[in-house]
Amino acid sequence: MKNKSHIKFEGNTTTDIFKTTVLGRGSKYIEKPNDRYIHGNNLLQKINEIKNFFDNSETNPSLIKDDSVYIEFTSDWGYKLSFDSFDKSGFQLLNINEETRLIESIEEYKYSLVVLANEGDVSNFIKKIEVYLNENFIKTDKLTKEKIDTGEPKNKKLLNNINDLKIATLKSFWVDGLYYPFPNENENIWWEVWFRKSDDYIAKLKSVYNNLEIIGCQIGQSQIELAEYIVKVIKGTSEQLSNSLLLLDNLAELRHPQEVANFIESFEDKREWLNDLKERTENNFDDNSVLICLLDTGINNKHPLLENFVFDNNLHSYNESWGFQDSYPNGGHGTGVAGLALYGDLTDVLSSSENIQIYHGLESFKIFNNIQEDEKFDAPKFENAVSIPSINKPNNLRVYCLTILRNNVFKGRPSSSSAIIDKICFGKELGQQLFIVSGGNVEINKHEEYPFLNETECINDPAQAYNALTIGTYTRKDKIDISTGYKPLAENGAMSPSNSTSLLFDNSWPNKPDLVFEGGNRSTDGILTSDHSELRLLTTDADFANDIFISFGDTSGAAALASKMAAELRTMYPHYWVETIRGLMVHSADWTDAMKRNAKDKRNLLRTVGYGVPSIQKAKFSVENSLTLIAEREIQPYKNEKSKGQYNKYHLFNLPWPKEALKSLEDKSVKLIVTLSYYVEPNPGSRRLATHYSYHSHQLDFELIKRYETLAEFQKRISKPEDETDDTKPKRDGVKWDLGTKVGSKGSIRKDFITITGIEMSERNILAVFPKNGWYKNLKRQNKFNEVVRYSLIVSLETEENDIDLYTPVMNQLAIPL
Template identity: 35%
Template sequence: MTEPRRDLNHLYLEGPGQATRYEVQGNVRAHITPRDDRAAHAAALAGQLALARQALSGLPRDPAFPEGPQGQYLDFELTGRDADKALLQRLEGRQQGIEVASVRRDPATNRVIATVVVPETAAGTYDRRIHEYASQDTPGGQPKRASLVTNIEGIRHAALRSIFVGDAASLPGPGAAVWWEVWVRQGAAEEFRQVARRVELTVAEESLSFPDREVLLVHGSFDALSRIFLHTVVMAELRLSRDTPDVFVRMNNAEQAQWVDEAATRLLPPDASVQTAVLLLDSGVTRPHPLIATHLHPNDWQTWHPHWGPDDSGWDGHGTAMSGLILHGDVLAFLLSSAAARLSHRLESVKILPPAGHNPHHLYGRITQDAVRQMEGTNPERQRVICLAVTATFDVNRGRPTAWSAALDQLTSGGGDEPQRLAVVAAGNNTPAVPDLLSDYLGSADTAQVHSPAQAWNVLTVGAYTDKTNLLDPRYTGWWPVAPGGDLSPTSSTSVLWQEQWPIKPEIVMEGGNLIVNGGTFDAKHPDVRLLTADFDLTTGHLRDFGDTSAASALGARMAAQLAAEFPHYWPETIRALMVHSAEWTPAMQARLAGSRRLDVRNLLRRYGYGVPQLERARRSARNDLTLVVQDALRPFEAVGSRTRMNEMHLHRFPWSAIDTAALEGLDLEMRVTLSYFVEPNPSERGYAQRFRYASHGLRFAVKGPLETEADFKARIQRESLPNEGSSIRDAGNDHWAFGPRLRTSGSIHSDRWRGDITTLQACEAVLVYPVSGWWREKRGGTPPYVDRDARYALIVSLRAVEADVDIYTPIATALSIPVETTV
């Protein structure tokens, strides 16, 4: 199933939840799937083949291809043991020119889809194979071709998306001209160049040759490539060209300046109404850089120490490199684009690193707080995201807070009369040894702990993953990337070694680049597998490569700012929740899940967090994938005489019963729930040792079981909740949840997925947000008294019809009396 069109606003629920008293405390052989319906199965496949040919023959004549199609691409939906190698080989017929172009897994059905190239001269091959299966037996009495045909579940005409490698959501609009990597069959490069000229595509002279494929760099639109795909059979794979910053890094400074200056002419100055900014705390910024100057006002270019100056110096241009990514993302895409850009956010910079030497370790927490308040004094009206990629390994002890991380929690918590603040922090870099890179780089990452201050509860900690695996530089023949596409970047750190009471870190991962090795004793950071960004010394260079968790955190801060600009009424807690809620594990990450044991799932959570966030999913809903947003506050505790006790829970009801069950009968739905709130830290030694002493309070969510009444549900939560932890809660129907309450309750953001049928879901319409203990309950004093303080929270609930193109959005919006509004 294709990614749904996201053109609907999320459903924002006005008004609080229902407050409820908290009353109590060798030779590979293909696997054959036997079939009893041999004749019917063969007839169905033959009919699907005929329909696929009709889809091709029914196309209008394209004047660029008067000779008509040279063949066809077919999608085969396969069953069997993950569509084993032997089965894929049986699909091919190399003598007839039939070959498998690409193989992928359909996330909706979990079946394997193989896209096969079928030349016009071999058009009848599969008809003959299906006919032989239906009418002939082997000497052993089995249907002929059974090892192939019994495992084919369906056949259909393929579209260009079938051979696209990557996330379909990343595809540009059909008419947008961008750079692509077109992988063609070996020896077909010249044929592709000829047909590309017919549809006005630009093909670079350089190409990369592999045993079965040639890779061409092509500039043009998806529509133009689709015309070639429909009329020829030269293409095998299509990828967005993202992994070629080396071309720009190797340019001399004058050539780089020409590209940068041209891009800067397309960079429109920020509108006066733009009041969202990313505040970068780093080594300073080279403000005159053409990609930065328009979005960094001189008043916003500051330094913590008056003698340092705000420019970037002493740290290899780290701050300027961060700035390029914060403003533009991977600068490579902007350089290769021809479109104008108007950004939704500005840049602010306070230099917190000295030009030489280091700050005393004990001052980092104070410097961080001072720098933020300094910029807030300059621009008090702005909504900002704090970005911090400066980290340290001192005093890191299996997730226990440090003075620096506690200072960040204090700064962001909203304690006293201060506002809540959103901070995005790099997880910190792992430095794996060469033997680890050659064998078990993930083992090295799992023993490298997330750095301080990234263990702070309230911040969004960003680790690094990578999709950059294309090493195109011919000087590096024999080298290969360490991390496979979609997996953890080799330099990222994790919280696998942390004790259970400390937060899951990182919460998300974003692109941080890769490393390459050559099988000997060398490893390297190569521009081909890194990001492109701004360089700090304009006398020597305008562009440079960059990566690691610093780059990932810059991209995370950029996404947070984009969301904050679009939803100015959302709290920092809500923006953090949306990013986590939109995150998904990539197929490569999911493949690391050896089993369903709690330890396996726990280790993946602490390595990848909740996955890679998706901006469009965080921004918009779809007809079959809706998101509800709640912002609310409850008072967790109350004083009763000389004692304190739990005070209230909030019940939120969601009208799942409004959905028509008939359209979803027999299909699974996915409900995801994310709860985000900020805690006020208790900077004391015992607070550092125990989470319910460190955090001012804790909140949890639970979903009503399908066989419970609301009264029974609330009574169960209150009965099972431990006074200090609330960790013994068991969701009714616990096997429906991906993580369960024991895994999802660390830290101050909790997210989980439920999967089941519509009938069961409609009996689970209530979500309860309830408190667990914290030092607000135990500590006397404060103004107002700690026990009388409210706790804000953001609750995000989404419902997704995973396997069906069914409108579940409209009935839910109607039941909630929310107008259905599409976006342009």
């Protein structure tokens, strides 16, 4: 689908008096009964069609083919397949995928699995279905030994929850759906192909390579051997791979290519890779470009990959006697952050042949000198790090990136440093700013410490700041050569071993981190863990005369990647508020299957990996079936009335909605995602339990109209009418959001979502943004009752249906030229 700019709209908002609100949530799980005979005969018909495949399939006679077939089984929503039963049935289970959706905050699951079967396995499965149709399970009474017919069909556990079965397609093996869409049929690209290891896997691979060469695919030279897999990179179209790989029985998974970081061995090799990258880099940086200001150990800006993007006059230091260059030992620190903030992980960039375009540049403000450290009082450094570069270049948009932190956080309690960052972001002096802060690292030395230490070690100071975008780590780096004797510690898509969390924060403090980016993995021998270059990111080395590249990662590396994304968004949308840029990053994020599988509950999820992994594609663009609306507004939450603070106004949005398009979807699912991003003015101290001394100046929240609820009823539910009595008090049960306010409404950004039918979604375009408590309202001596604050509201509609256009009708409503 064609990429389109998000739709920022004015108007469509009214203001009304605000009094109170009550929200609620709930969840329910429902099981579905099955008609034994209809269901069994349906399965029998489908498996017989697959049996005919063995007799009727035609292939290129030059290609080698195994006498087997891949079959994909899927459950219905809300049902789990009996995975163990498939293994016991004679099939070879290859992969399992889980999908989730939310219907009015009821979390439903749908499962699919792929098995390998020969003709005998299929015949055996047919017999199991026939037994299911005709025989009941007989149990024996323990006392009388009487045989009792239970009425329950045999093989019910295996068969009852199968909703569909079919010959698997190549897409059935694609396990990177969260990160990358399945490639188009004729897109000639590199694939990472995972082959099962069997007793004869070497001979089997020769057959694979024969087929691939005949079909016209390019086979990569490198190969990784894992405990159960051989991993190769292969270039071709999905049609070519379908016509070759599916003929043999050793295919396990397909992934987006991920190179390991140790493919460069000698200094001469590194020089060649460096020169190739420089030739492929298109420098679009100029005097007006967005700047990422790195608060770190300085930058060695003469590195060949940095020299054109960070100039001497953009190097600053809190103490000029420290100098401006990167003084950190063993390859530096700030220089490595700089490389990632410009190029991303050099593992990916160097292994590609594509040109890259860079539109942003760098600044450095040195806040740490390991040789001559000053007193550990960081708040003034942060203020100087904003004011000095702003005076030097007052007209550039910026992203600030802090990757030097302190350990003691006291369970999320604000510090002077975190409060200063909140103050800087709020922008009373220099305007609102975007501040990205690494969450701080956990050191895992023993296998058994992961993930226990991550759950018990808190986010570092000042990453607890409300307004900062705090970055943690996850990893997709899970490939390490089996000959090393090591395995990756964290599974693909899981929290990285370096990630710190906010599980031990006091409940009132924000959920941190906000987002997670790639931070690398650790290797393990089952007892001890260690760093391994194959599981790390690759970036620029401060000692570039001796070593051009260096392994890097952890939360500093992740924060650098987040800053790169933020700079690209600010470049693309220079007129968006920083609250919107921050909001888009959170709005685009999602959790991996591994994150959802490993989390005990929603609170655990939010306090370990935040809102998950952001998508640059979703953050930048809408498409026809995924529409993003943006509203930037100002509101006065409180007022001075009768010598005290009172609630003032709330905003009511009549969102521009593609109603007819949504109606046409009927009972097909549509997901609504809402993100509210704003900054608070901090009020740090140890008196937060007293109402007058809350840390946050104000809080904002949102709510959506319910189905069949009139506008007047919705307004009464949101704001208490002046004439309300106990007799006229309405029921104030809120929308059953997936996260809900109890766990999700923390800090100064809130995101939530629901999934409902298209026809229901067409009726629910009324949304309210309203104030909650804060010290602006309660702290009388500050006299800030009448302060006006701003917020960014981001609303998305998404559907998996590809033949629907949600975008154009909204553009037509708003009279915006396409």
